[in-house]
Amino acid sequence: MLLHLLPAITLASAAFEASNFGFEWQQRLSSLGLEENNVTSGGCEAACAYLSDHLPIPDIQPDSETAYWKEKSFFWSAQQAAISPKCFVQPLSAEDVAAVVVLAQQTQCKFAVKSGGHAAFAGASNIQDGITIDLQYLDEITVSEDQTVTRLGPGNRWTDVYSHLVPLGLSVVGGRDSEIGVGGLTLGGGISWYSSRYGWALDGVRSYELVTASGQVLEVNLESYPDLYWALRGGGNNFGIVTRFDLETFPQGGMWGGSMITGPDTLDQVLDAFHDFAYTSTGDVDAFSFSAFCWFQEHKMFIASSTLVYARPVESPAIFENYTKIESMHSTLKMRDMVDMSAEISSSSPNGLRESYWTATFRISREMLQVIVDIWKEEIEPIKEVEGLIPALVYQPMTSDVTSRFAKNGGNCLGIKESEGPLLNINYSVMWKNEEDDEAVLHAARQTIKRSVEKSKELGLDHRYIYQNYAWHEQDVFAGYGEENRERLREISKKYDPEQVFQKLQPGYFKL
Ligand SMILES: Cc1cc2nc3c(=O)[nH]c(=O)nc-3n(C[C@H](O)[C@H](O)[C@H](O)COP(=O)(O)OP(=O)(O)OC[C@H]3O[C@@H](n4cnc5c(N)ncnc54)[C@H](O)[C@@H]3O)c2cc1C
Numbered sequence: 018m019l020l021h022l023l024p025a026i027t028l029a030s031a032a033f034e035a036s037n038f039g040f041e042w043q044q045r046l047s048s049l050g051l052e053e054n055n056v057t058s059g060g061c062e063a064a065c066a067y068l069s070d071h072l073p074i075p076d077i078q079p080d081s082e083t084a085y086w087k088e089k090s091f092f093w094s095a096q097q098a099a100i101s102p103k104c105f106v107q108p109l110s111a112e113d114v115a116a117v118v119v120l121a122q123q124t125q126c127k128f129a130v131k132s133g134g135h136a137a138f139a140g141a142s143n144i145q146d147g148i149t150i151d152l153q154y155l156d157e158i159t160v161s162e163d164q165t166v167t168r169l170g171p172g173n174r175w176t177d178v179y180s181h182l183v184p185l186g187l188s189v190v191g192g193r194d195s196e197i198g199v200g201g202l203t204l205g206g207g208i209s210w211y212s213s214r215y216g217w218a219l220d221g222v223r224s225y226e227l228v229t230a231s232g233q234v235l236e237v238n239l240e241s242y243p244d245l246y247w248a249l250r251g252g253g254n255n256f257g258i259v260t261r262f263d264l265e266t267f268p269q270g271g272m273w274g275g276s277m278i279t280g281p282d283t284l285d286q287v288l289d290a291f292h293d294f295a296y297t298s299t300g301d302v303d304a305f306s307f308s309a310f311c312w313f314q315e316h317k318m319f320i321a322s323s324t325l326v327y328a329r330p331v332e333s334p335a336i337f338e339n340y341t342k343i344e345s346m347h348s349t350l351k352m353r354d355m356v357d358m359s360a361e362i363s364s365s366s367p368n369g370l371r372e373s374y375w376t377a378t379f380r381i382s383r384e385m386l387q388v389i390v391d392i393w394k395e396e397i398e399p400i401k402e403v404e405g406l407i408p409a410l411v412y413q414p415m416t417s418d419v420t421s422r423f424a425k426n427g428g429n430c431l432g433i434k435e436s437e438g439p440l441l442n443i444n445y446s447v448m449w450k451n452e453e454d455d456e457a458v459l460h461a462a463r464q465t466i467k468r469s470v471e472k473s474k475e476l477g478l479d480h481r482y483i484y485q486n487y488a489w490h491e492q493d494v495f496a497g498y499g500e501e502n503r504e505r506l507r508e509i510s511k512k513y514d515p516e517q518v519f520q521k522l523q524p525g526y527f528k529l
Contacts, residue, residue, distance in 0.1 A: 058123075058124060058125070059124050060124055060125060060126050061102075061103035061104075061124065061126035061127070061146055061147055061148060062103065063124050063126075064103070064104075064120050064121060064123075064124040064126040064148055065078060065103045065104035065126075065148065067120065067124075068104060068106055068117070068120070068148075069104070072113075072116065072120075074106055074107070074108055074109065074113045074116065074117070075106070075107040075109070075154070076104050076105060076106045076107065077104060077105040077106075077107070078104045079101065079103075079104070085105070088105050088151065089101070089143075090368065090369070091134050091151075091368075092131075092134040092142070092143060092368070093133075093134055093135040093136075093137070093196075093366070093368050093372065094136075094137045094138070094139075094370070094371065094372035095369055095370055095371045095372070096137070096138060096139040096371060096372065097134065097136070097137070097138070097139055097140075097141065097142065097143045098143075098368075098369065099139065100139055100140065100143040100144065100145050101145060101146070102129070102143060102144050102145065102146065102147050102148060102149040103126070103146050103147060103148060104148055104149075105148075105149045105150075105151050106148055106149070106150055106151070107151045107152075107153060107154050108150065108152065108154065108155065109154050109155075110155075110260075111155075111226055111228055111234045111260035111261070112234065114150065114152075114155075114228045114258050114260055115228045115232040115233070115234060116232070117148065117150055118228055118230065118232055118258065118518070119232045121148060121518075121522055122230075122516075122518060122522065125522070126147055126148055126522075127144055127146075127147040127148075127522050127523065127524060128144060128147050128148040128149070128150055128522060128523055129141075129142050129143050129144035129147060129148075129149050129150070129523060129525045130142060130149075130150045130152065130200070130254060130258055130523065131143065131149055131150065131151045131152065131153075131198075132152050132171045132172070132198030132199060132200025132201050133174050133196065133197045133198020133199070133200065133201060133202070134198065135194075135196065135197050135198060135201060135202075136201055136526065137372040137373055137374045137489075138373070138374075138489060138490045140490075140524070140525040140526075141490070141525050141526045142201070142525065142526070143525075144524075144525060150258065152170070152171045152172045152198075152200060152258075152260075153172040154172055155170035155171055155172040155260055155261070156170045156172040156173050156177065157169065157170040157261065158170070158173060158177065158178060158181045160181075160182070160185065160187065160266060161266070164185070164187060164266060164268075165265065165266055165267075166223055166263050166264065166265065166266055167182065167187075167189055167263070167264050167266045168261055168262075168263050169189075169199050169261065169262045169263075169264060170199070170260070170261055171198065171199050171200035171259055171260065171261075171262065172198075172199075173198070173199045174195065174196050174197060174198055174199070175191045175192040175193075175194065175195055175196075175197055175199065175202075175359055176195035176196065176356065176359060176360065176363075178191055178199065179191070179195070179354075179355040179356045179359055180356050182266070182269075182355075183269075183354050183355055183356050186268055186269065186270060187266050187267065187268060187269060188211065188266070188267060188269035188355055189218075189221060189264040189265065189266050189267075190207065190209045190211045190212065190215045190216065190217065190218045190220070190221040190264070190265070191203075191207065191209055191218055191264070192207065192209065192218070192359070193208070193209060193210060193358070193359055193362050194359060194362045194363045194366065195356070195359035195360045195362070195363040196363045196366075199262060200259060200262075201486065202218055202486060203218045203219055203222060203259075203262055203264075204219070204249065204251075204252070204253050204254065204259065205219075205251065205253050205484075205485035205486035206218065206219055206251065206431070206484055206485060206486050207219055207486070208413060208442075208486075209305075210272070210274070210305045210326045210328050210355075210358070211267075211269075211305075211328055212305060212418075212419050212422070213298070213301075213302040213303070213304065213305055213416055213418040213419055214302040214303065214328070214418075215265070215267070215422060216419065216422025216423060216425055217419070217422070217423075217429075218264070219249075219250040219251055219429055220250065220422050220423065220425045220426065220429060221264050221265040222249070222250060222262055222263065222264060222265075223238060223263045223264070223265055223426075224236060224237065224238035224263040225237040225238070225246070225249055225259050225261065225262060225263070226259065226260045226261035227245070227249070227256065227257040227258070227259055227260070228257050228258045228259075228260055229256075229257045229513055229514065230257065230513070230514040230515075230516060230518035230519060234260070235257075237249060238263075239426055239427055243427060244509050244512070245509060245513060246426075246427070247427060247428065247429070247430055247509075248430055248505075248506055248509045248510070250426075250429035250430060251429050251430040251431045251485070251498070252430055252506055252509075252529075253485055253494075253526055253527050254519065254523065254525075254526050255506070255510055255519050255520065255527075255528065255529050256509070256510060256513060256514065256519065257513070257514070257519065269328070269355070270329070270330055271329075271330040271352055271353065271354050272326055272327060272328045272329065272330065272352075272353060272354065272355065272358065273326070273327045273329075273330065273331055273332055273333065273334065273350070273351070273352050273353070274324070274325055274326030274327060274350065274351075274353065274358055275324070275325070275348065275349035275350035275351055275353070275358075275361065276322050276323065276324045276325075276348070276349050276350075276361070277322070277323050277325070277340065277341070277343070277345040277347070277348040277349075277350060278320055278321070278322050278345060278346045278347040278348070279320065279321045279322075279323070279343050279344065279345050279346060280318070280320060280344075280346055281318045281319045281320065283321060283343050283344070284310065284319065284321055284390065286339075286343045287308050287310075287321040287323055287340070287343065288308075288383065288386045288387060288390070289339065289383070290308075290323070290339035290340045290343065291306075291308050291323075291386065291412055291414070292381065292382075292383045292386055293339050294306055294336070294337075294339065294340075294414060295381050295414035295416060295439045295441070296381075296439060297336070298336055298414070298416055298418075299416050299417045299418055299439070300418070301336050302418050303327050303328045303329045303331075304325075304326075304327055304328075304334065304336045304337070305325075305326050305328070306323060306324060306325045306326070306337065306340065306414070307323070307324055307411055307412060307413040307414075308321055308322070308323040308324075308411070308412045309321065309322045309323075309324075309409045309410065309411040309412075310390055310393065310409065310410045310411075310412075311407065311408065311409045311410075312397055312401060312406070312407075312408050314401065314402075314406055314407070317401075319394070320346070322409075323340050324362070325337045325340055325341075325350065326358065330352060332352060333350070349361060370405065370448040370449065370450065371448065371449050371450065371451070371452065371454075371455065371458075372446075372447070372448055373445075373446070373447050373458065373459060373462055373489060374444060374445070374446050374487050374488065374489060375444070375445040375446075375462045375463070375465070375466050375487070375488065375489045375492065376442065376443060376444050376445070376466075376483055376484045376487035376488050376489075376492070377442075377443055377466050377469060377470055377473075377483065378415075378440050378441065378442050378443075378480040378481070378482040378483065378484065378497075379440065379441045379443070379469075379473045379478050379479065379480055380440060380441070380473075380477075380478040380479070380480055381414070381439055381440065381441045381478075382476070382478055384476065385441065385472075385473060385476060385478045386412065386441070388469070388472050388473075388476075389410070389443060389465075389469045389472075390410065392464075392465055392468045392469050392472070393408075393410045393445070393465050393469075396461040396462075396464045396465045396468070397461055399457065399461070400454070400457050400458055400461050403449050403450075403451075403454045403457065403458060404449065404450045404451055404454065405448065405449050405450030405451070406447070406448070406449045406454075406458070407447065407448040407449070408445075408446075408447040408448075408461075409444075409445075409446045409447070410443060410444075410445055410465075411443065411444040411445075411446060412441060412442075412443060413441075413442045413443075413444065414439055414440075414441065414442075415433075415438055415439060415440040415441075415442055416438055416439045417435065417438035417439055418438075419438060420433055420434070420435045420436075420437055420438030420439075420440070421435040421438070423435065430498060430502050430505075430506060431482065431498060431502075432481075432482065432497070432498040432499035432501075432502045433482055437480070440480055440482070442484055442487075443469070444484075444487040445462050445465055445466060446487075447461075447462055459489075462489070463489075463491070466492075481496070481497045481499065482497045482498075483496070483497035485527055488527065490526075490527075494527040495527065495528075495529055503529065506529050507529050510529055
């Protein structure tokens with residue numbers, strides 16, 4: 018009898034108590050044959066063998082070499098692709114996901130969950146010798162009849178979503194890079210071209226279908242489970258596996274946008290333009306921009322790449338004048354749609370390289386913008402010749418328009434008030450080729466963040482927030498949400514996951 022192995026459910030929520038947990042599970046376990054086959058231990062070896070021999074859920078075992086290696090190559094970073102799980106499993110439904118979550122607990126096999134596989138560090142969405150749950154077949158895209166909500170499976174990448182919605186004249190708040198997964202981006206935040214208008218992707222989720230640790234499939238929204246709904250909007254992979262996101266949907270036509278690359282003598286002008294934009298764009302909710310400072314190894318020079326998007330079909334809008342007056346070496350600015358725009362963003366981030374992402378948040382001043390660039394330049398000096406090095410320091414504004422949307426639907430759990438905007442979000446992103454250079458490359462990134470934060474404290478411009486989707490595993494993301502929010506998230510996690518399955522059996526990514 019396996020039921021005794023399932024976590025004890027002692028939950029306060031009336032709706033949760035009222036559910037038919039036991040009945041569902043008796044049925045599910047016997048339909049899976051788990052009881053008769055007595056799969057109660059044996060770790061991942063037993064779990065993967067059972068998946069392969071008894072469950073009608075697609076799986077990939079290491080002995081099917083081509084499929085196994087192909088599956089590994091779908092991770093974005095080389096560090097994640099280097100990890101070899103005992104097996105991959107590819108559920109076809111929320112019930113399949115629930116079965117795998119229960120099987121993992123029966124066998125005490127650790128697992129990881131993959132949507133688009135773009136988290137950079139090892140173990141974020143793949144797990145050595147465990148089960149990697151690949152959600153790629155949960156690929157529903159359904160627009161409601163009144164066209165106000167789109168149901169999305171986490172197996173979609175944003176290219177799938179926009180390719181479906183653009184011909185309908187619709188969009189959702191989602192990723193800017195076509196290859197990113199719906200799952201990771203939406204659970205951690207989701208900075209979009211539409212964020213000034215509607216907030217981050219997480220602010221646009223009306224409802225989640227969630228598989229909990231006990232294997233229940235819950236419909237989570239503001240009415241059904243308000244605490245869990247709050248926690249999922251920023252809580253990452255800590256509360257369960259989301260098998261469907263219902264996103265607010267809006268009419269969207271064409272846009273104007275692209276990137277302009279400017280030379281080493283323009284960095285000051287770009288910083289000026291960024292600074293002005295962060296303040297003056299407030300109120301113009303269709304404008305969004307970010308600027309990346311890069312070391313161009315081949316030509317031994319620093320360049321800036323500013324990406325500007327106006328989410329209406331308006332050619333070269335005045336709001337971007339401070340950028341567009343800068344002489345550019347190359348520009349892709351033009352009228353286009355979201356499919357085209359997101360494909361362009363993706364083209365500079367191929368799979369298969371060593372990757373690292375770091376982040377920090379600051380209050381904006383022109384001096385602070387300069388200080389961070391100067392520190393970044395100093396820190397990459399010793400690694401400039403590392404093979405295949407592409408370091409970028411990306412500045413993104415979190416304008417007051419953006420922070421004002423964080424209060425939508427009862428508020429998200431990021432811990433940022435409207436009055437705190439505009440803020441500066443930095444993303445230190447670096448690609449390189451060889452493992453032997455890891456230490457030097459990571460040291461430079463770590464130092465850049467550490468020194469920038471120290472300097473911001475001296476200037477009174479520090480901010481505690483650490484954006485989950487851009488953070489390196491050494492960074493304490495949930496401390497950045499504020500102690501009160503972190504404590505509340507821990508309580509909600511214990512309420513819906515009393516055995517702490519998603520903290521212990523799923524060790525990857527940012528834990529509470
Ligand atoms: C090239 C590039 C461009 C980017 N552009 C943007 C951008 O425009 N805006 C932005 O905000 N961020 C952006 N990011 C950051 C991106 O949002 C994060 O890397 C995000 O985690 C990737 O999501 P994914 O589903 O592809 O990754 P994955 O590695 O599959 O997942 C990331 C984490 O989320 C968990 N997870 C995924 N799906 C689920 C689910 N359904 N249920 C439970 N847990 C789940 C995984 O277990 C993992 O821990 C970008 C990153 C890269 C590399």
